[in-house]
Amino acid sequence: MKRLAETKLKLKTTVVAVFIANEENSAITGVGVDALVKAGLLDKLKGGPLFWIDTADKQPCIGTGGMIPWKLHVTGKLFHSGLAHKAINALELGMEALKEIQLRFYKDFPPHPNEQVYGFATPSTMKPTQWSYPGGGINQIPGECTVSGDVRLTPFYNVKDLMMKLQEYVDYINENIGKLDTRGPVSKYILHDENIRGSLTLTFDEAMAGVACDLDSRGFHVLCKATEEAVGHVKPYSITGSLPLIRELKDEGFDVQTAGYGLMATYHAKNEYCLLSDMCQGYLVFASIIAQLED
Template identity: 50%
Template sequence: MELNKDRFITLLTKFIAESKNLQNLPPKFVPREDLIALKVLDVLKPFTKENGGVLNVQHIHLDKANYPERGHVIIEYPGTSKGTANPKTFSIVGSHMDVVPADETKWDPTTPPFKLTHKTGTDEYFGRGTTDCLGHVALVTDLFLELATHKPQLKQSVFAVFIVSEENTDIPNIGVDDLQKAGYLDNLKHGPVIWLDSADMFNTIATGGALTWELTAFGKNMHSAMPNRTVNSLELVNEACAEIQKRFYTDFPAHPKEKEYNFEISSTMKPTLWKEIQGSFNTIPGQATICGDIRLSPFYEVSDLKAKVASYVKDINENITKLRSRGPYSKYDVPEYGVKGRIELVFHEEVDEGIACDLTSAGYKALVQATTEAIGPYQPVSTLGTLPLVRNLQRQGMDIQITGFGVEDVYHADNEFLRLGDFVKGFQILNRTIELVEKTIN
């Protein structure tokens, strides 16, 4: 079996034409992923069991009343072990049907974001979603069309899951985490799970965890001519942030296993945003907030991190006067005027945990061999970027492996594109991985 390039490009052309309505940044942009899902269902329809074919296809809306056009798609090519006491599966999960927003004014006018455009003389095809992740949706759809046409005899059932709400999860209760909670992914636990939302061909063998936070310092508003009568919240929040970062790097240094997994950097904690302060040049603010994130190595636990950071904040508040000050009239406790500074750090509710893939599993070994056969010497990568759900699935005993065939440099970037040759090889990698895993089944 091989990628049907004409069919792939035809389907991807239809996908990219819809990408303007797939942008995910609520409330400005709320995607309608069914614009893609229905096209997938349409091309698969002649091959479904209802129409005399072999595929089982589900279109699942977790909140159809409020979001009638945001449905996941699950495709199954059944194997002979289905329904036995020892079923075997091979699953491709994570390719999503939403995209990040695109500003048309920042794209090359010859390659607009919402139309698939072939760059003459190359195998590059431009458009929002080509690399992330509509190209993968089109690729896997074509893989199932080939399976349904050639009907190889497999012991393992092969699944694909196309998901909604990956690029932004502000709208609750409809994403892949909720799909898992509802039990729709339970059948996937009997074999390797390939998370197909990465880039540059080689396996991603580890990802980081991500937490966002807000650090707020409290003082008291005061005229800037009288700094001795108040606590300057801007100064306090900066000093507290620096102290928390210092302690973080002491407690979460480079982990020994990061070298084995080829991490370029270790865990980080840093500010990335200011919350706007309503004030004036001659007013010392009584409250100031810095926002930021933590990228955590998968070899540390998020629960341990949160406990440590809470202890930093508690200790700083109990010893507020020991923080570095900015001069004789810069103090964090001014008892004669009844002002004592304090800080508060809040983690946002959404947390994506990192994952270190099992480098000894049958799924990993098969994917490595298939990748090496397709593109040459194996060069796995790790990143402190994040993926949803993967750590939870791994905790449930699933063999999670991560790969992808887009171009990393254009993820979420202007002038996004894919290389057709990479997707031809990507098809080969997935098909060969299925074959190699099949050989391990007794």
Template identity: 55%
Template sequence: MKPTQMECGKGSLNQIPPYCVISGDIRLTPFYDVKDVYDKMEAWVKDLNENIDKLPTRGPMSKYTLEGEDIDIKRGKIELEWGAKLDDARDMEGIACNMESKGFAALCKATEAVKGKAVPYAITGSLPLVRKMQREGFDLQITGYGLSKTYHADNEYCLLSDMSDAFAILVRLIELNDK
């Protein structure tokens, strides 16, 4: 999990906040099944809650359980809330493209014809339904022609010359597949 946001209940500077929310996302390579990750995360949270009194601390006054008559909350508690239902998350599973397929060979050949060479590389990310399509037998290749250094950046941009090359590559790809 990549924690990217944090919030907590406000109080005085000398008070421990009553709650803390950590939000983030989990990025999977295509070799992991989303359901396995859901199940494992749920099991870890359950185990942590059942054994919260056994977690390492920084001494007897720094622990996740409290005793005493005047204490409202006796045990710390971890709650896991998914941002997507399992079926919706499965729709966003990534893939590993088949580098032995006809589609991959044609894409490389088309790229070489326009750019002089093809340099395939892997990058993690996800697109809706690609894993389902691949499981159904589609020869899927994912390609992009923007600038990697600007992906998801503020003021993301691409070069028109790269888009012109992209168009030429896709035209060549169609020509190769029409033969």
């Protein structure tokens, strides 16, 4: 942008740079690209391609995953570990319930045929990433715990459908809690004498949809040609990592294409870094894109 301003080139196209501004701190709202979209200030740019520069490894990233964070709160009954028959072990219930949920998820959301077309490294996944409980002695069977994790959903599935399905799984398990596998001869999830049942509660944090870029658009073709010229080869790829806003932008009518010139190997590393040589190639890519769009 600086060189365009310095050289005062007369272009047929308009080149606009928009800063994301708050991606790494979503607590700050009302700034950056999301605020501009909400205010309609980017609407005039729908006539040309939109290049979202926030991926890595110098190649076009043509697909991203949705990210659906979830929490599964498990309620059992706390009791002394020497009297296990009087407890409902929330940890065991959580393990078995999660196993059932995952089995159902992978049956309902199997690898999609388009994932091969887009070169996704993985299909959709649903897994725990955190586990917590209130604490207590080693001789106490815990009466509650919370399992948290996320679903990474390829863009060929609908996020709302996924969330409804997960809730259906949990509702079914709650209704049939006594049918879950147990862990040993006195492990149970219903205490009939006390009329106590174990239970699950599912909640979600803010979800994000993935995107499949348009592989027939002008934006994609000029990005591929520019990458081949500057880098020496072009190999588009897809991952189930997630990017904010780009699905919404695509749904709004933008020709969204994504690329980036950092290193995927150092994503969120303690000392995250990039190579100046890669950034120089990125400069050449965009010089080529601008030149191609003049034709």
